[in-house]
Amino acid sequence: MRVGLFIPCYIDQFYPRVGIATLRLLEHFCPGQVEFPTSQICCGQPMANSGCVSDARPAAERFVATFRPYDYIVAPSGSCVSMVRHHYHGLVADEAALAEVQAKTFELCEFLTDVLQIEPPAGRFPHRVGMHQSCHGLRDLRLGKSSELNVAPFNKVERLLSKLDGIEYTQPDRADECCGFGGSFAVYEEAVSCMMGRDRISDHQRAGAEVLTAGDMSCLMHLDGLIRRERRPLRVLHVAEVLVEGMGIGGA
Known part of the structure; x- marks a missing residue:
């Protein structure tokens, strides 16, 4: 292969x-x-x-x-x-x-x-994790259940992280709301984009998240910029980084 x-x-x-x-x-x-x-x-x-x-x-x-x-x-x-x-x-x-x-x-x-149909890998990641559901991953690729679908809950990203010892998922009020990035939308509609991003971050903070993760670094890039500018106490990691750190297979 x-x-x-x-x-x-x-x-x-x-x-x-x-x-x-x-x-x-x-x-x-x-x-x-x-x-x-x-x-x-x-x-x-x-x-x-x-x-x-x-x-x-x-x-x-x-x-x-x-x-x-x-x-x-x-x-x-x-x-x-x-x-x-x-x-x-x-x-x-x-x-x-x-x-x-x-x-x-x-x-x-x-x-x-x-x-590959792997089983969720074992490891350790003792943190409260907020999962951001990116719009393309959620609605185009069906990586998880979106709120408008009447189907049984599933989330491929959460499943991959589920065997990491100590991980705790936090539950924001609006689990699959857009972060406001949208590529060029963040440039042409800066004020709206930033407002949406701040709303997303605040929702995760209210839920008690210590780490914010997602499968799309573009969304996390937008949110991380707001987090750093406003000095919010949130660590931002792509899901690949969470797995590598949790499994102990090398620093990212």
């Missing part, structure tokens, strides 16, 4: 520790099978979301060409995976190649639970 690791551009530039944690996690469960293709670039989501379709097209073509040789493509980002799986139509000329790549592109937690 060849696993192609896709690291989103904002993680590469601002949070390389998350990329390293993701690599260590995949190497732990897929030893000798993980590769990082150096020809990879941005998936094109920022351009597509801004309406610049012609600028997004070369990025989408490059993604498909780069990752088509792999058996699986894994990324620590629900939003980037959602872009590839649900929003590449019309951007890639070779529709057969696109369909092939879309079918084997997975978010990290989704890959571990649905493809």
Whole structure:
């Protein structure tokens, strides 16, 4: 099995520790099978979301060409995976190649639970953890139950962390509310975006969270900026970092 690791551009530039944690996690469960293709670039989501379709097209073509040789493509980002799986139509000329790549592109937690079907790993993480449900992961990829669905509760991210000794999930009042990031929305509607982010952080703080985690570092980037500026006592970690720290398989 060849696993192609896709690291989103904002993680590469601002949070390389998350990329390293993701690599260590995949190497732990897929030893000798993980590769990082150096020809990879941005998936094109920022351009597509801004309406610049012609600028997004070369990025989408490059993604498909780069990752088509792999058996699986894994990324620590629900939003980037959602872009590839649900929003590449019309951007890639070779529709057969696109369909092939879309079918084997997975978010990290989704890959571990649905493809590798691992049991939740043992470890220790004695903290009160607030789980942020990113919109793309929750509603596009169905990584958990959203409030509008009348189905039995499930959460793939929480399940992965469930065997870490000492972990305690806190319960915010609005479990799946948007953080307000939304990519370029945070630039064009800065005041609204920041207000939404502060509401999200306050909800988690009222619930008693010590650590805020998610499967999307883009959401956490937005929330972490507000947390640091306002000196709030919350530690922000991607779920890959929580697993690596809890399992003791190397610092991120």
